[in-house]
Amino acid sequence: MAACGNDQGAGEEIELVYVAWDSEIASTNVISQVLDEAGYEVVMTQVEQGPMWSSVATGDADGFVAAWLPNDMASSYEEYGDQMVELGANLEGAITGLAVPTYMEDVNSIEDITSDHIDSITGIDGGAGVMTATEQVISEYGLDVELIASSDAIMTAALGDSYENQEPIVVTAWQPHWMFNTYDLKFLEDPKGIYESEGEIRTMVREGLEDDMPEAYQILDRFYWEPEDMNEIMLEISQDDVAPEEAAANWIEKNRDKVDEWLGETE
Template sequence: MKKHPLNRRIRLAGLAMAAGTALTAGAAQAQDKGSVHLAYVEWSSEVASTNVVRAVLEQAGYEVDMTSLSAAAMWQAVATGDADAIVAAWLPTTHADYMERVGDQVVDLGPNLNGTKLGLVVPAYTDIDSIAEIDENADAFDGTIIGIDPGAGIMSLTENVIDAYDLDEMKLQSGSGATMTAALSSAIKNQEDVVVTGWTPHWMFARWDLKYLKDPKNVYGGAEQIHTIVREGLEEDMPEAYAILDAFHWTPEQMGEVMLMNQSNDADPYENAKQWVEENQDLVQEWLPES
């Protein structure tokens, strides 16, 4: 059933407030094509990709609203029709629980990026090379694995890692992507050991010399993909927007360019996305339907 746009916008705003965020209205003027509502999670990769998709949809004449939510709320918003799409679904492992819960209520358009990876990350100078070595070196890491927001899929996987490898001397500390990279930056500056939850693509691999710890039990799984998920009925309601979302696909290197642009102190992810879209029109044209 098609949701009334105003009611849907009200529900989205309520979800965003519950997540401690605000609804950001698209600045571009729509050309009577309607409004597309994008939900996303506050990871640097998803901030980059969602803003790029926003800029492309606006170029095509849509108004775009963006709502930052927890991963669980993001999936639920698409399932209920309160959001039109996400380009932030990490599958098949990280968001497997969410897909299992609402997969029959959404439409999976397939991967928009291949070659992702999850795991525990340490500075390259750290002596250990495997997760199995962490517990016997717990003191070097202050007995702590630095994580991100507690609702993230990588956090539940890391809890499984702690159990699977009997990391009895370690605890998982939740926080955010920003607090995780701040802890990593501080440790590297002081040549200290630190272990954090990490994923590729992420700008931290371009900034510092890092390494993934080997995961011989394969708890984190192999390489993943980031999928585009849309609400049921979007293809019938807004076929051109659906086609753009379906065509959207880029590489970790291209995503990394945008993520690095967003790391300066005065960075505006939306403005950076618009700039990147302007500078990469050959690729963008592949995402836009033929006129």
């Protein structure tokens, strides 16, 4: 196939929605810049998990690259999945669960969590699938702890403070995430299998996008990368205080062959 060229979007506006997780900030910034390179006017809108799904289901937004499945966002998928188009995985090997610093040597399983260690689990935004799973975990494992909702940024800040002082902490966690490259952490064993152990992040778009913007649809359909790609961007943002759009641009520059495949310029 001939190269697509950079005028295929002809200035058409496309809106991508995303949740404020470091992983999805990284992926959405990357694919937005790739679509921009293809000539589209990209609008990035940060929302909570529920509106992310509902806005694409109703056609108010065009798509997202942040569907953690099959377990983490299962409830949203069940409610809205048949009202949109699923383009498959853009990343495989995703994991969710509870994590602790490795210096908590006597806590290796969720079953090991007791009030002797902590009285709360530091979570993220309340609508996230990992939070729903954690509520189930607390119930099914009979944990005498409180789940505290916050945000990705607040959770990692609390982790950093506790880590610096070698204090016990349990956080909701997922991979890919830069915190596993920054701190010595371990996922806790989950004997009941409630969390995602081998999941994927999928791309979802609104019905009709293929007809309205076929080139954008194809780019989103081709979008696929590895956990280390996402981690590279997240680390640059978190450790070097680089703006997400700059970190995404740096990654794109270093991974031109992969980006050209998404653009269809190597077919």
